[in-house]
Amino acid sequence: MPRYGEAFLSTDEVQLIDRYWRAANYLSVGQIYLLDNALLREPLRKDHIKPRLLGHWGTTPGLNFIYAHLNRVIKAHDLDMIYICGPGHGGPGMVANTYLEGTYSEVYPDITQDEDGLQKLFRQFSFPGGIPSHAAPETPGSIHEGGELGYALVHAYGAAFDNPDLIVTCVVGDGEAETGPLAASWHSNKFLSPKHDGAVLPILHLNGYKIANPTVMGRMSDDEIRHLFHGYGHEPMFVEGSDPAMMHPLMAHTLERAIDRIRAIQASARDGRATVDRPKWPMIVMRSPKGWTGPKEVDGLKVEGFWRAHQVPIVNPRGNPEHLSLLEEWMRSYRIDDLFDNAGGLLPELQALAPQGRRRMGANPHANGGLLKHELKLPDFRDYAIDVPHPGGTEGEATRVMGQFLRDVIKLNAEARNFRIMGPDETASNRLDAVFDVTERVWMEGIEPYDVHLAQDGRVMEVLSEHLCQGWLEGYLLTGRHGLMSCYEAFIHIVDSMFNQHAKWLKVSRTLPWRRPVASLNYLLTSHVWRQDHNGFSHQDPGFVDLVANKKADIVRIYFPPDANTLLWITDHVLRTYDRINVIVAGKQPSPQWLSMDNAATHCDAGIGIWPWAGTEDTGSEPDVVMACCGDVPTLETMAAVDLLRQAVPGLKIRVVNIVDLMTLQPKTQHPHGLDDRDFDGMFTRDKPVIFAFHGYPNLIHRLTYSRANHAGMHVHGFEEEGTTTTPFDMVVLNRLDRFHLAIDVIERVPGLGITAAAIKQQFRDKLLEHTTYVRAHGEDMPQIRDWSWPDRFTKHTVD
Incomplete structure (x- = not known):
């Protein structure tokens, strides 16, 4: 077995890897374009072409090139490695490579390793009822959703933490490298322990262009790139060119150097030789043309090595005979007979290049984490x-x-x-x-x-x-x-x-x-x-x-x-x-504690419940008003409002409902935790006013309860986008979530109280004015607010 760092590829080995790469490229193009004639057994016709061409070619040949070389180094050194595809729409390449290594057919047995399977593989890509154009959950070996850029490298580090034997290779596209999250992600190496964690091998793939513009890093010089990533704490290694005969040996040698460096860093840390200095981890900077091996020009316009290669390089093969001919020429340039046998299977010498079993990147259990998950040990x-x-x-x-x-x-x-x-x-x-x-x-x-x-x-x-x-x-x-x-x-x-x-x-x-x-x-x-x-x-x-x-x-x-x-x-x-x-x-400030642990467990298990000790309704009869609360501060203010009303309007029948699990408000048909209509009506009534104190924006409660019988009776207090630097109570007053506003709303909503309790309502309004004057004079809430607590006398009957 060769030692790490040796450049050793023979001419035959270069040709084998190149053929494997060509097979992946062919499958990638086929996924974008073909409905039929998967192995070009006959001249290409327009009815062989998909009516809607969706997918991204530009980044894909570079991804395929990297995958083929990672296969080689995994086999050579029995590495435990996964591949994170950062370029957003690299799906054709990831699907192609997991198909070539056999994982795809194991996961999806109908996509067989023959011409019929290839036909299905091509047809399903970016097709109704098929698979997305990016690396997605459907893609074996993926833990990264490629539909949005910026998160590949940070996902890679998350995967490496506490995985000491794992190497996470993460390909970062130069378009993705322009995003803020990705730029910050380079600092993740400052949190990676060579002793206890695995390694991340970033490969910055610079093909120079994004959708319609050059990329920032693609236009930076090697010297700038080297200094930038050296400053980030990496040791950059460069692989650059467009000639496969030169690029294959260079990539193989560079990967050997990178793996050698990773192993040296880890060995030094794990045998006690490491100093306190943070190591400089290796990374690879790979420059290759966008749309590599694709058409050089289409309609006289530059394609390979330019942004026109980004998505579908040949845009109208169904309607333009010249485009159809150019597509066929492109696909046949991969020399299909040198890749697949008569039945459509990958030739044995190429199959042998892929790792086996769980060492295949598409089959690595770290990319299907539930296979490795163990339940947490939890205290009582x-x-x-x-x-x-x-x-x-x-x-x-x-x-x-x-x-x-x-x-x-x-x-x-x-x-x-x-x-x-x-x-x-x-x-x-x-x-x-x-x-x-x-x-x-x-x-x-x-x-x-x-x-x-x-x-x-x-x-x-x-x-x-x-x-x-x-x-x-x-x-x-x-x-x-x-x-x-x-x-x-x-x-x-x-x-x-x-x-x-x-x-x-x-x-x-x-x-x-x-x-x-x-x-x-x-x-x-x-x-x-x-x-x-x-x-x-x-x-x-x-x-x-x-x-x-x-x-x-x-x-x-x-x-x-x-x-x-x-x-x-x-x-x-x-x-x-x-x-x-x-x-x-949940808040972090000192606040009243409402439930014993037994009562808390019962309440949380239901997600919602009536607090009979807080209300005044008679058993078996409906309340005059329901006071609902969801959130710690809304609960506090609701309880204080109940206190005010119980003292000021002693005959008022109040029901208090507390919501812990917000989704219980939805109907059972919409959420598994939701209440059915009968239980909801039994709790909130069908026609009584509900004064609802909510932690967030009031509209959310209305959205969740719009189909309920008593939705019109829901009067929600919550955050009204009023805020400033002020006291805790003034904050709730500004948004009318405070005890006085809640109590006033009860008086206004319960039939008859607007007249009989008019003086009480005025007292509450006066308290709000007093509060405003006080906080602006003293810079803190009034003592009767700060020192309020739920009266013990209101709950003695429930304890007895």
């Missing part, structure tokens, strides 16, 4: 419960209690190394700092004596980029591990598009029997809209849940725990789920 969440002698009888910080639970999750799974927490520099700020009792933040740079909670072996990953945190976590989950991301609520919007792509991935992968379930993507959103006392309007936005609620019911869950014990139950629950996206919105 009940052991962390806050004692609640009666509702509102104590205060606590919900996320601080959650942090204690997560601390022991990390501790119990330390040996398995399959759980990490990601967040943009906010773990301590979000009150999860108990985790630092058992772990540190991972940090591969130098550590000063005065630094705290930094170590090369940390389980907490913090970087001030939501894109990186999200991408790391996605790559980590998709390769079989577990995790959680915490973030300030307002800034989770930065990853809206990444959330969209992951939700789409899960939706599709759930329909593919061969894709095994992966652990859920779990968000904790805290430092939320209602408690931004010093940050102000820029930090006040609860709208991420609106985006989440748009997704398929099988995928998303949204939780608003009102206190610490409910948050504990929910945290335990989401860490046990799979193939979901769970969003938890």
